[in-house]
Amino acid sequence: MENLRSALTQFHGQSFDVAIIGGGINGCSAAQHLAASGYKVLLVEKRDFASGATSRSGRILHCGLRFLAPKKSVSEFLFAPGTLLMKLRTASDMAVAQGELYNTIRAYLRPMDIALPIYKHAGYSGWHVDIGAALVRLMNRGRSPINYRRWKGAASPHPFIKHLVNQGDIRSVVVFTDQQFRWPERIALDACLNAEDMGAVIRNYTEVVKLEKSGKTSWKLTLADDEHKATIDARYVLNLAGIEIDRTNRMVPGLDNIPPRVRAMKGVHVLIRLPEEFRGHGIAGENSEGEHIFCLPWGEYHYLGPTETFYDGHPDEVTPLDEDINFIIREAQALLPSLPIKDAKVEMAWAGARPITFDPNRAKGKRLPFSIFHDMVDQGARNLLAVTWGIIVNHRQTARRVTQKIKGVLGAAGPGKTINYSPREAPVLTPTSSAADIERAVRHFLTAEHATSAVDILCRRTPLFWDKAVTPEFLDKIVDTIGNILHWSDQRRQAEVDSFADYVWRNHRVEL
Ligand SMILES: Cc1cc2nc3c(=O)[nH]c(=O)nc-3n(C[C@H](O)[C@H](O)[C@H](O)COP(=O)(O)OP(=O)(O)OC[C@H]3O[C@@H](n4cnc5c(N)ncnc54)[C@H](O)[C@@H]3O)c2cc1C
Known part of the structure; x- marks a missing residue:
């Protein structure tokens, strides 16, 4: 079979x-x-x-604050009230969405502390951001915590701040809690x-x-x-x-x-390991092209990104290239000059193409x-x-x-039904699961969740690949279990192992 x-x-x-x-x-x-x-x-x-x-995004469940920022200066809103209204509506949508997701699928989210330095050349100052944060809090109506704080100058205790470029030009530092999609x-x-x-x-x-x-x-x-x-x-x-x-x-x-x-815009992220004091903390800044650059926590690691390049290649082959990875590393190192970024091992990378409106x-x-x-x-x-x-x-x-x-x-359809937004129950699968538990979980993913391969199971039905928990030995166990259920030959099993290794190398730069 x-x-x-x-x-x-x-x-x-x-x-x-x-x-x-x-x-x-x-x-x-x-x-x-x-x-x-x-x-x-x-x-x-x-x-x-x-x-x-x-599955290839920056994984940020924005609270809405970011969308209130003007392009150059807050005065531009005086001449473009329509833009201000649209930004307010977007921020409100984000605040409401974050609150709803936080209250229904918290198990798939992870809080992170993001610092945002405000430099002298920025078109807005700290108190403008204070107003923005108050608005977001109002829109969110306490549905999810924002924990907004601001420090004058570079005095914030946030661990990234002392490593930022141009310390003398920092007017304020804002820190707030955003959520992260741990498992989109x-x-x-x-x-x-x-x-x-x-x-x-x-x-x-x-x-x-x-x-x-x-x-x-x-x-x-x-x-x-x-x-x-x-x-x-x-x-x-x-x-x-x-x-x-x-x-x-x-x-x-x-x-x-x-x-x-639609306009396909490619974005790449790169995962590295930073010293332990940075765990759970992230920072947002600007790269040399005036685009956002983030360094965000991911368990024991941090990911840097994204890039922003027009993509006209094959839609199934959006993969991280050396030039993308080198660009991100260079930009992150320029933002945080005293951190060990350029020599860090690339633990993983991923690339996606945003379906932006043309x-x-x-x-x-x-x-x-x-x-x-x-x-x-x-x-x-x-x-x-x-x-x-x-x-x-x-x-x-x-x-x-x-x-x-x-x-x-x-017009009207058949009788309505009640949506279930709660996280769906599925058997737990970990690298230390017993053979019987692995069999139960794999059978469930194949029969009840439309999985067909080790990639489907390890990269999407479970968070194991993204948690860096897949070893060659564990992959062998998963492939053997799939093979036993689907009556695969030894040759077919080896092809599945090779196909997984090829997938994670091409899409994630992970060598298994
Ligand atoms: C680098 C990057 C960073 C991002 N950061 C964030 C973020 O921090 N927060 C956030 O909320 N969003 C973020 N996004 C945006 C978000 O990921 C996307 O907007 C969203 O995932 C789009 O979902 P979708 O369902 O429209 O498209 P997709 O997830 O791309 O799904 C479209 C599907 O259509 C399928 N398909 C195409 N043609 C056919 C066909 N003929 N027949 C059958 N199937 C077909 C494709 O295989 C594909 O799976 C980011 C995106 C990128 C790339």
């Missing part, structure tokens, strides 16, 4: 209310909210769920598995290869996996294909030349607001909606807006 998946052909000829293309955080959350509203939903993901940008893959998985509980059909490793209109408002989608093809009908199509949103829209006959909606006047795309809806009716394609730049923080808000929009078009 090679796999436990149902054959794709069983769906051939079926009809759905909504077909969702892309199983990142936005596709998974939309599936959950639409299924809860009673719609018959299909979610298809061409690789594994949450394996795109969703699991947040997406829990959402799509809950959608499945509520009747949705969810399929990973299944690609939409053809998208055609069928009548005035309906759609015909051709799906393909390794073995089969199937055609299904849908009344509404949600294009949540991340950086492949344009490619997906342009599959539709007649839409092959439409203007772009703007012909901005080379790096339109950064705000988030979650822009593109109703393709303006291109003559009814009931086809794409969403760009929906970030992880606001995935539930995006899914609720999408659901409202679809309700307005499709």
Whole structure:
């Protein structure tokens, strides 16, 4: 037996209310909210769920403060009140989202203490940030702790401050608590598995290869996996294909030349180990290109990043390159000159491409607001909606807006169901688990969570790879267990070990 998946052909000829293309955080959350509203939903993901940008981000659950900062000076808000309003709305959305996630999935988050130095040349001063923090606290209404503090000059006891460049130019230091997504893959998985509980059909490793209109408002989608093809009908199509949103829209006959909606911007992060005194603490600064640079805690380690470069390579091959890693290390060392950064071992790296909203006047795309809806009716394609730049923080808000929009078009659905936002129960798997516990967990991931490989299990169904807990011996145990369940030959088992090693080297610079 090679796999436990149902054959794709069983769906051939079926009809759905909504077909969702892309199983990142936005596709998974939309599936959950639409299924809860009673719609018959299909979610298809061409690789594994949450394996795109969703698992390659900076993992920050922003409290909202950062979005209130002006570009150059606070006076610019006087001349652009619309920008100020939009920033206030964004900060409020972030504050509310952080509070909601903190109170429903705290187990998938981790608090971190972030310091923000305010230099003399900044277009705002400490008391401006005090006002921003008071606003964020008001918007958050105590749902999650912010612990905002400010020190004059460089006097803060925060461990990074004495290592910062240009000490004499520091006017103030602000420190606050932000949350970190410890396990964004699991947040997406829990959402799509809950959608499945509520009747949705969810399929990973299944690609939409053809998208055609069928009548005035309906759609015909051709799906393909390794073995089969199937055609299904849908009344509404949600294009949540991340950086492949344009490619997906342009599959539709007649839409092959439409203007772009998305701008893929690559971002790389690099994990290193810093001395113990920095654990749990992070710092935000600016790089030589005027972009944000972070050094954030990750257990015993810290990650540095991100980069910001236009990406036009293959969508499945967004990987960290030497030039990306060298750039980050150089910039972080310039920000924190007395820390041992440039000679530190690169423990891990990762790269993702942000699906930013395209703007012909901005080379790096339109950064705000988030979650822009593109109703393709303006291109003559009814009931086809794409969403760009929906970030992880606001995935539930995006899914609720999408659901409202679809309700307005499709009307009432079947009986509603109650969403379960709680962390989903799954057997615990650790490197020290007994053989019986490993068997129980692996069987669960293969049969109940759509995993098909060691990468699916170790990099997304569990946080083990990201926690740096995967050793060659543990990998062998996992592969043997999968092999026993799926009756793999020795050769197939060796190929799986090699495939895992190849994946983590290409995507994470981890040598196993
Ligand atoms: C470097 C970086 C830093 C970031 N930092 C943060 C942060 O700190 N906080 C935060 O909240 N957000 C952050 N983000 C943004 C966030 O990660 C993304 O906006 C979010 O994950 C996008 O989710 P998505 O579901 O829209 O896209 P994705 O996760 O990319 O999912 C789209 C999916 O569609 C699939 N697909 C494409 N074409 C097809 C097809 N034809 N058929 C089937 N499936 C298809 C792809 O395989 C992919 O899995 C960051 C992103 C990057 C890259």
